[in-house]
Amino acid sequence: MDKNSVTQLVGKYIAIWNESDGRARQALVDEVFTPEATYTDPTVAAHGAAEIGTYIASAQKNFTGMLFTFENVLTHHDAVHFSWQVGPRGGAPAVSGSDVALLEGGRISRVYGFFNGF
Numbered sequence: 001m002d003k004n005s006v007t008q009l010v011g012k013y014i015a016i017w018n019e020s021d022g023r024a025r026q027a028l029v030d031e032v033f034t035p036e037a038t039y040t041d042p043t044v045a046a047h048g049a050a051e052i053g054t055y056i057a058s059a060q061k062n063f064t065g066m067l068f069t070f071e072n073v074l075t076h077h078d079a080v081h082f083s084w085q086v087g088p089r090g091g092a093p094a095v096s097g098s099d100v101a102l103l104e105g106g107r108i109s110r111v112y113g114f115f116n117g118f
Contacts, residue, residue, distance in 0.1 A: 001106060006075045010082050013101070013108065016056055017068040017086070029053040034109045041113030066094060078103045 001009070012032050019025040029049050033039075039046040039055065046055045066086050073082045080101045085093035097115040101108045 001075070001103060003073070003075055005106070006080050006103070007073045009103070009106070009108070010070055010073055010080060010101075013111075014068050014070045014084065016053075017060070017063075020060070022057060025057065026050075026053045029056070032108055034104055034107045037107075037109050037111070039111045039113070041111075042115060063094070 009032065012028060016025055016028045016032060019028060026049075029052055033049045033052055035049055036047070037049060037052060039052045044055050046052045063086050065088065067089050068084060068086045070082050070084045073080060075081070080103065081098060083096065083098045085096040087093035087095070095115060097113060099114070100112045102110040
């Protein structure tokens with residue numbers, strides 16, 4: 001994938017974290033992730049698109065009214081690294097970190113999430 005396509009995919013991934021409607025969020029999960037994808041961060045190891053969607057829905061409860069954003073997309077071969085942050089709109093981030101994702105067929109097959117300060 002070229003950098004623009006990867007950046008668009010990361011944008012859709014971040015949109016999942018901002019989507020409050022359960023059906024719309026899961027539709028995005030199904031579009032962005034491969035069916036057997038994994039998501040791993042310090043708090044969870046989720047396997048498959050359904051578990052990933054469930055985890056994100058649960059995690060969102062900690063960030064009500066906040067906005068996830070991303071920057072610094074780096075990519076080569078089938079890997080992407082980017083930083084992210086979440087906080088009140090126009091305010092300082094409450095939490096930040098970075099993710100490394102492996103891509104397969106234009107979708108995410110694995111995500112490894114890292115929290116700054118964790």
